[in-house]
Amino acid sequence: MGAGQPNSGGSGEPGPVRLLGDGVAALMAVLRAAGREVIGPTVRDGAIVLRPLKRPDDLPRGWHDRQEAGLYRLDWEDRPTRFAHAAPAQGWKRVLHPPEACVGTAYRGGIASSAEGADAGPDGPCWAAPEASPPLRAFFGVRPCDLAALSVLDGILANPAAGYHDPAYARRRRDTLVVAADCASPAATCFCAGMGTGPGVGDSGFDVALTELVEGDAAVYLARAGSPAGAALLEAVEHRPASDAERAAATDQTVRATKAQTRALPADPRAILARATEHRHWADVAARCLACGTCTLACPTCFCATVEDATSLDGVTAARTRRWSSCFTEAFSYIHGGAVRGTRGARYRQWITHKLSAWYDQFGTSGCVGCGRCVTWCPVGIDITAEVAALSETRPSHRRRGPARRPVDGSATPRRRKDDPPAP
Amino acid sequence: MDAAAAAALADRLTETAAAARLPASLTEGDPWRPRPFRIDRWRRDLSDTFTVDLVPLDGPPLTFAPGQFNMLYVHGAGEVPISISGDPDQPERLVHTTRAVGQVTNAMKALRVGDTLGVRGPFGTPWPVEAAFGHDVVIVAGGIGLAPLRPLIHAVLARRERFGTVVLLYGARTPEDILYRAAVTAWRGRFDMSVHVTVDRATGRWSGPIGMVTKLIARGGFDARDTMAYVCGPEVMMRHAAQALIDKGVAAERLFLSMERNMKCAIGLCGHCQWGADFVCKDGPVFRYDRVAARLAQAEV
Amino acid sequence: MVPMQDMDDLLNAHPFFAGLSPRLLEELAGCARNERFDAGDYLFQEGGVADRFYILRHGQVAVEVKAPHAGAVVLETLHTDDTLGWSWLVPPHHWTFDARAVTLVRAVSLDGVCLRGKMETDHELGFHLLSRFVPVMGERLRAARLQMLDLYAPPGLTPPA
Known part of the structure; x- marks a missing residue:
């Protein structure tokens, strides 16, 4: 979303500024004074989640997360950092594309199931759209992977070039300011560096970008504006130009966060998946996958939804509610007679192929931003990076009996298999 | 920050943010709004299949191309994608033939002349004539x-x-x-x-x-x-x-x-009808065979 | 009785025999004769001796089976240019279904005993005849399998995949 050019703010100051005093507290105060609901990371039920923030102390000061495949733990140390965590448990789609939202209400008489007993005639009300004005919001401390996810969601639900869009999403998006924050502490599940989405905030997609640095026993903040609105915000808080040393510290921090990442998707997953449509590995994933759909809920770009109907007791009004839905459920692909994708292997194939391949055809980008949530929150630790690696294996992963094939180099010696007995 | 400064900042944020972000066209419209149509004729075709002729209650007829479909809404029961079966040169009668196989289509089967249905559409690619x-x-x-x-x-x-x-x-x-x-x-x-x-x-x-x-x-x-x-x-x-x-x-x-797939929104936003990289609702339902032949042979796509 | 040369031409014109050499056509013609059935006539009946096969020149034939309470159940119909019957190739050479003329049917029949005798010694003839029968059998099997799926049945009645 064209949120303006970097440093195009009206402050006239090129490059980042150093916020004076407790810059984060000042920025939050300004946003709240300007009527914005501030939503950001906070600790709830043993995880960092995104919730409305009333005061700076709501931020997860001193908390950092440990994330592994199928594991999430929070630890606390007496440290001044507020953003020393990786991807929060949920993405921002929870706010912009809520799990449940009324899309409208139908009135009997307008669109009635029966003319008999109709309350309103054909001229009466038939359909009421929900409230059109969402609250004014500011997203605070958005991680670079989630910034990329916002851009992905925009490309699907609010794309001016597409034939259709979701006006309710577009209104929420329009009324949301974005304060991003560089990521200095990636988790073991993170692979944003390989996806090109982090760990540093890029040049666009935000109003203000923060960098949290530790000086002695205090956290200090650099900030840059990414839009005229961001520039207006920074004008309202005390700051000075950032020093060369401070800029260098910010760059070093991002380099360290890049190097700290160990996971990555193999290069060109599209080609791997295109070759792997009938791969034996799907059965292997299916044996582990619980088809619970947690990955699709945790994923910041999974946008699929269904619509459900509920009628009032008197039968007059019928609400239509859009709810998140998951391609891991049997009902997702149901057409009369049964589900198109009846097996877990087929559903996992659909999810990962959509995310990493079809997404490019549909929306011109990857559906994966490298946040690692699906890896962390999968109850059995299915790891998208490892699965793609296994799918790139051209030799079937399933152990086979049978005559050894000639090696691809054409030599006469059959290639040894792991399960072959050792050579005499 | 005093109240006046805060109010000025609030205005500036709203103006600059709205101007920078989204074309106004994206925040307007209601893709979920069905148009009310009255059932003008109802006839049984087969034991489980029936045809309704619909006329609009709120404006001009719905023009369509052969092969397109509508989302038909039955009050309280839900919405289903049904192909259009009438004559495209006579759009004043919107004709739909439906097989009663599920909750919504069975509710629709129980409707009679004079009842109303909600209609969104037309959607999808046509047969090339x-x-x-x-x-x-x-x-x-x-x-x-x-x-x-x-x-x-x-x-x-x-x-x-x-x-x-x-x-x-x-x-x-x-x-x-x-x-x-x-x-x-x-x-x-x-x-x-x-x-x-x-x-x-x-x-x-x-x-x-x-x-x-x-x-x-x-x-x-x-x-x-x-x-x-x-x-x-x-x-x-x-x-x-x-x-x-x-x-x-x-x-x-x-x-x-x-092609037929599960459709909930018909505008490519709900994800249900995906078939490979295509959304059947907007990239189909009519497909050219050579473009889908490989996928057609694959199970559970 | 059709003169032999005419029977050659007649067989040659039928798609089932397309591409056969004049020598093989002549061998086949030696076992062939013209037949005609009125609507309702049986070309053969279940259990009868399968001593020939037909190539249909004109008309429609129903392949059917008699079932208790159901009368004759038609399994498929065959039409102009179709080939009918292969039980003459498979011991014990008995027809497995009935074949009834739905309309006036003009056909050429080929004598199975005569052909089997020639195929025993003339392997080239045997090869060419079988390589024409196998695709026909394959096509019938495919059609039967698709029919078995009952594709247009209401969803509840569709056999589970």
Whole structure:
């Protein structure tokens, strides 16, 4: 979303500024004074989640997360950092594309199931759209992977070039300011560096970008504006130009966060998946996958939804509610007679192929931003990076009996298999 | 920050943010709003299949192209995608043929003349009609697959002189399951169209062919090398019919079929109807065979 | 009786025999004769001796089976240019179904005993005849399998995949 050019703010100051005093507290105060609901990371039920923030102390000061495949733990140390965590448990789609939202209400008489007993005639009300004005919001401390996810969601639900869009999403998006924050502490599940989405905030997609640095026993903040609105915000808080040393510290921090990442998707997953449509590995994933759909809920770009109907007791009004839905459920692909994708292997194939391949055809980008949530929150630790690696294996992963094939180099010696007995 | 400064900042944030972010067109409109239509005519076609003629209660008729579909909403029961079955040159009557197989379609079956339905649409890609100008036309239908093809037959017959030979090959379950029997009989009586109907099973009273519709294709009656073919029916039938047409010599890029998948929004935003990289609701339902042949052969896509 | 030369031409014109050499056509013609059935006539009946096969020149034939309470159930119909019957190739050479003329049917029948005798010694003839029968059998099997699926049945009645 064209949120303006970097440093195009009206402050006239090129490059980042150093916020004076407790810059984060000042920025939050300004946003709240300007009527914005501030939503950001906070600790709830043993995880960092995104919730409305009333005061700076709501931020997860001193908390950092440990994330592994199928594991999430929070630890606390007496440290001044507020953003020393990786991807929060949920993405921002929870706010912009809520799990449940009324899309409208139908009135009997307008669109009635029966003319008999109709309350309103054909001229009466038939359909009421929900409230059109969402609250004014500011997203605070958005991680670079989630910034990329916002851009992905925009490309699907609010794309001016597409034939259709979701006006309710577009209104929420329009009324949301974005304060991003560089990521200095990636988790073991993170692979944003390989996806090109982090760990540093890029040049666009935000109003203000923060960098949290530790000086002695205090956290200090650099900030840059990414839009005229961001520039207006920074004008309202005390700051000075950032020093060369401070800029260098910010760059070093991002380099360290890049190097700290160990996971990555193999290069060109599209080609791997295109070759792997009938791969034996799907059965292997299916044996582990619980088809619970947690990955699709945790994923910041999974946008699929269904619509459900509920009628009032008197039968007059019928609400239509859009709810998140998951391609891991049997009902997702149901057409009369049964589900198109009846097996877990087929559903996992659909999810990962959509995310990493079809997404490019549909929306011109990857559906994966490298946040690692699906890896962390999968109850059995299915790891998208490892699965793609296994799918790139051209030799079937399933152990086979049978005559050894000639090696691809054409030599006469059959290639040894792991399960072959050792050579005499 | 004092109150006046805060208010000024709030205004500035709203203005600059709104201007920088989204074209106003994106925040307007209501893609979920159904238009109310009144059922003007209701008739039973088969034991589980019925046809409604709808007229709009709130404005102009809904114009459509052959092969497109609407989302039909039954108050409180829900919404279902149903192909349009009427004559595209007579849009003032919106005709839908539906098989009662689920909650919504059964609720729809219980409606009668005078009742209202909600309509969103039309959606999806049409059967290409003009592309067949100057060529033979072969229309292959299986079961209720004749319903989405009927607007195409209307469109072709309305411009009959633009086409070469026109052939309808129709496979039904039994002679009692022949959809639009009166129309099929009338088409059969025309001198400028050949109609062949085969059934899967029949008693001795049926004197027509018995067997798969693919056998009708093999029997020919059209210039396969100069033919546009349109196929609609169950997926298995379409796969075999397409192969029979190819075997006969019809070019894969002149062969079109209409797919069915679960649809909830019909505007490519809910994700349900994905088939490979395509959203059947907006990239289909009508697809060119050569573009989907590989995917069609794959299970559980 | 059709003169032998005419029978050659007649067989040559039929798609089933397309591409056969004049020598093989002549061998086949030696076992062939023209037949005609009125509507309702049986070309053969279940259990009868399968001593020939037919190539249909004109008309429609119903392949059917008699079932208790159901009368004759038609399994498929065959039409102009179709080939009918292969039980003559498979011991014990008995027809497995009935074949009834639905309309006036003109056909050429080929004598199975005569052909089997020639195929025993003339392997080229045997090869060419079998390589024409196998695709026909394959096509019938495919059609039967698709029919078995009952593709147009209401969803509840569709056999589970």
